[in-house]
Amino acid sequence: GENVEQHPSTLSVQEGDSAVIKCTYSDSASNYFPWYKQELGKGPQLIIDIRSNVGEKKDQRIAVTLNKTAKHFSLHITETQPEDSAVYFCAAIGDDYKLSFGAGTTVTVRA
């Protein structure tokens, strides 16, 4: 099955700075890479996703990049705001069609 590793486990940034979270995956057949945001006491919610035929995707202050050769993908948040404070999970779907999650990154945006 798929194995997804995520770094760092915690990230503290000053408001207005950028935040970057990196993930690696093991299954070269994986073709779908979503990112989820989880606020306290709530379920994870999709914020952006990318498929293997695309190298980069942007949505306002959020962007995701994918390097299939190196089997890693990253989440970039620019101009961070206090409401960006949350736990972020990367995930990947392998050839077993099961969604595997990274361990999560707790992001804290300091005012």
Add this chain to the structure above:
Amino acid sequence: NAGVTQTPKFQVLKTGQSMTLQCAQDMNHEYMSWYRQDPGMGLRLIHYSVGAGITDQGEVPNGYNVSRSTTEDFPLRLLSAAPSQTSVYFCASSYDEGTEAFFGQGTRLTVV
């Protein structure tokens, strides 16, 4: 349109007790799944279903049973609760395996 609804939100069980965590979705999604979330371990797949009448095991299935008699409902049964099953449980649904998963609000289970 409620999305994915989980009940209960909180539950305390004694070791050896059994219970069912309920999950219902109103989006007509074929794919449903159960995850458990433990500190530092992300979300781990317990069981999943690709449609009514079809279920399969995920990464950590031991101690849990599921059934899928309708498209809308996917209950998770704990047969004999153990302290190691103390966790937050999330149900999710999606149109299929490679599309956005919608999560419920979670059930926080404590086994004493």
